[in-house]
Amino acid sequence: MKRCKGCGVPDIVGRDQKWSSDGTIPITGDQTFRMGIIEVPVIRAIASRLESIVGPAIHNMFMEGKRKYARHYIDTLLKGPLGFLVRHSSSGGKKAYQTLLQTATALGYGHVNLEVYERKARVGGTIHYPYYTPLFVGDVRGAFESIEKLPSKGSWEEHGDTAKLEVVKGEGEDKLEKRFVYDEKSHLPGSLKYTPCKECGLPMELTRFKWDLEKGTITDTRAEERVFIVGLNDFNSVFVELEEAIGDTVPTAVQEVNREHGLALVKKRVVTGYGDLVRGAGLKGLAYTIFEGRSDQVKLTFKNPFNKHYLVGRALGVFEGLEGVKGEATVKESPGILDLTIKGRGV
């Protein structure tokens, strides 16, 4: 897999994603579809906390959300003659999976060996260093459904740093087809500026991330933690469905995990001021953020915000770390905007 000589980012990442001035990372070919950079420990902590509330069903929910996103993403990539070739030539299907798995490696999902492929019936293999296995199985199911144009079922078995996965043709009515749907939000302009790489034009700020293409991992060298690049809509779809089913428990868990993570980033001195939070949210495709500090409070305006509870939690953790007191959040929402004011609790 080729990398840019200027910034070291795999070519495939710059080809399929665009870092926009409005705090989003849309995919090439579909401006409405957002990608984002998420920390692996955060998604694992959210999944683990939700598992303690909801039970193991949470992993299937994440797989379902991801399946829809992956199918949409691959349908976008396989438009026109390329899609026809992949779906109808004798070797096109297997090659398409291999190419897509290379993309997965570049997005930080781990490294996959494709071991079984039976056209229109079965795909299987071993994932090394999976970021979060249910999401990876959702990816492969999405690929299967896009390439084979058939419904799918997926299963996996984890063994330490590897996992065996299998996706097979599904049968009967898919009761979840109309669930975990995209939540399209209003889109507002922004004026984020990055230093462009002279070779590929991607933000040079991405050099803080190191790609290990053998393992399929991306490391944020400032935070010393693994991250991955993912469609944000599928996360939101899981949170939205769960909130509709069981109420505040889920948003509270998402917010709390992010508060703890924001606080940890300050303690590790990865975040040393609100500017780091603002720039980090933009570079990770989570929001275009405007910061306004006052003597008694902090005001953050997130335009094009990814999940409200995720951002509020992260901001509360950073506030707590920087100010040394717990924060109290007041949130106002309007289309495409999340206004957050944080005051010290009891101050």
Place this chain on the structure above:
Amino acid sequence: MAAAAPQKIKTNKLGEAVLNILNGKVGAIVAQAMLDKQCTAIGVSPASLRKDHLEPLAQRIEHVLIIFGHDGKESGNRIRALKEISL
């Protein structure tokens, strides 16, 4: 982190019967949160549930149970059947 022990929500006898149906499907924590949320959605509390609330409640529970991998219809029908039981 383990989830905190569920704080029991207040229910009347009908609410308790619905809760028993949900407990068997999704466990006590989720069952309570689900009953509370779905009752709120139809404008009632689990402590003031009446038989005429059972149909809209059953419909909502059928809808949300599917994402937990269950056949919502079966539970929905058991909730509807509570109309015929004297509580």
